[in-house]
Amino acid sequence: MNTIYITHPRFVEHELEGHPEHAGRIRAIWQALDAEGLSSRLKRLDAPPAIVSDLNAVHEPEYLNLLAQVSRQFRDQTVLLNPDTYFTPASYDVAFLAAGGACAAVAEVLLGNARNGLAVVRPPGHHATSDEAMGFCILNNVAIAARFAQRHFSVRRVMIVDYDVHHGNGTEAIFYDDPSVLFISTHQSPLYPGTGALEDRGVGAGERTTINIPVPPGHGDQTYAAIFDQIVWRAARRFAPDLILVSAGFDAHWSERLSNVNMNLTIPGFAHLSRELVRMAEELCYGRIVFVTEGGYHLDALSYGVCGVARALLGDPPASVTDRLGAAPSQRTDSNALIQRVLDLHDLNK
Ligand SMILES: [Zn+2]
Numbered sequence: 568m569n570t571i572y573i574t575h576p577r578f579v580e581h582e583l584e585g586h587p588e589h590a591g592r593i594r595a596i597w598q599a600l601d602a603e604g605l606s607s608r609l610k611r612l613d614a615p616p617a618i619v620s621d622l623n624a625v626h627e628p629e630y631l632n633l634l635a636q637v638s639r640q641f642r643d644q645t646v647l648l649n650p651d652t653y654f655t656p657a658s659y660d661v662a663f664l665a666a667g668g669a670c671a672a673v674a675e676v677l678l679g680n681a682r683n684g685l686a687v688v689r690p691p692g693h694h695a696t697s698d699e700a701m702g703f704c705i706l707n708n709v710a711i712a713a714r715f716a717q718r719h720f721s722v723r724r725v726m727i728v729d730y731d732v733h734h735g736n737g738t739e740a741i742f743y744d745d746p747s748v749l750f751i752s753t754h755q756s757p758l759y760p761g762t763g764a765l766e767d768r769g770v771g772a773g774e775r776t777t778i779n780i781p782v783p784p785g786h787g788d789q790t791y792a793a794i795f796d797q798i799v800w801r802a803a804r805r806f807a808p809d810l811i812l813v814s815a816g817f818d819a820h821w822s823e824r825l826s827n828v829n830m831n832l833t834i835p836g837f838a839h840l841s842r843e844l845v846r847m848a849e850e851l852c853y854g855r856i857v858f859v860t861e862g863g864y865h866l867d868a869l870s871y872g873v874c875g876v877a878r879a880l881l882g883d884p885p886a887s888v889t890d891r892l893g894a895a896p897s898q899r900t901d902s903n904a905l906i907q908r909v910l911d912l913h914d915l916n917k
Pocket residue numbers: 731732733816818861862863
């Protein structure tokens with residue numbers, strides 16, 4: 568069966584020159600998917616706009632009204648929603664397409680029209696909370712897609728894995744007390760936005776359905792593979808998801824130079840993580856998995872990273888992923904104590 572690939576030409580209209588989250592990012596992804604012969608192997612659909620009732624399942628009506636109001640008021644001017652998140656005259660529509668693209672990929676998979684899916688969207692979403700734009704993010708695309716799956720399909724349990732180098736604070740907050748969504752984040756610590764402490768593991772009925780894995784700077788492929796092998800697989804099997812969503816950011820690549828980012832994954836290292844997630848979906852939920860793009864500001868690392876995701880979804884072998892950027896300069900590997908602390912805290916020891 569097919570892999571659905573959802574994007575939209577209008578994603579380039581959200582643009583601010585000189586900003587790290589610029590339109591060249593998505594152009595680089597489109598070009599790399601074409602150049603590697605992957606676009607033609609995927610079932611391509613244009614993202615539809617999200618509908619307001621699907622956004623309301625995650626975002627406060629007051630926040631959505633504010634976005635609509637800003638959009639009406641500044642028809643020919645780019646404004647800042649906060650110091651690092653810009654909003655152009657097109658951003659309202661584009662943000663709706665990003666959320667709608669994630670939902671449409673989920674719908675295609677859950678309707679059985681596709682085996683699995685890739686939503687190449689922007690602006691990213693995982694820092695957006697229910698009532699605030701943050702960290703380049705306006706609407707929380709992956710959270711909206713998770714609720715969309717629960718509201719429109721017979722999906723009860725959704726696992727969201729976020730391997731962007733930054734903590735997905737918005738996604739965490741939205742599902743913090745919700746046992747039906749397992750949120751697992753690997754992120755560099757310390758780093759923006761400063762959330763994602765290991766001890767933060769959900770509240771009330773949602774206790775232990777948030778798993779934070781804050782990784783010190785300098786780690787790379789080996790540490791992440793061990794985290795997936797020893798923590799993510801066990802947590803996934805215990806949770807038994809009906810659907811897996813991935814916040815796929817590629818800023819943990821060794822070449823990334825966004826402020827204070829210092830993680831050392833490689834392109835094959837990312838591809839391994841993506842293949843593992845696809846394998847989890849195959850074992851646990853009929854292969855139902857959708858990757859939604861988040862951060863990644865080194866254009867080659869970002870675009871080759873997304874190609875690795877496409878190959879994982881298509882079932883291509885590891886050898887198909889070529890590493891044009893090469894090995895990391897170094898990789899810390901002392902992760903045993905961290906992994907053991909997570910296992911203990913979440914009662915995941917075998
Ligand atoms: Zn990021």
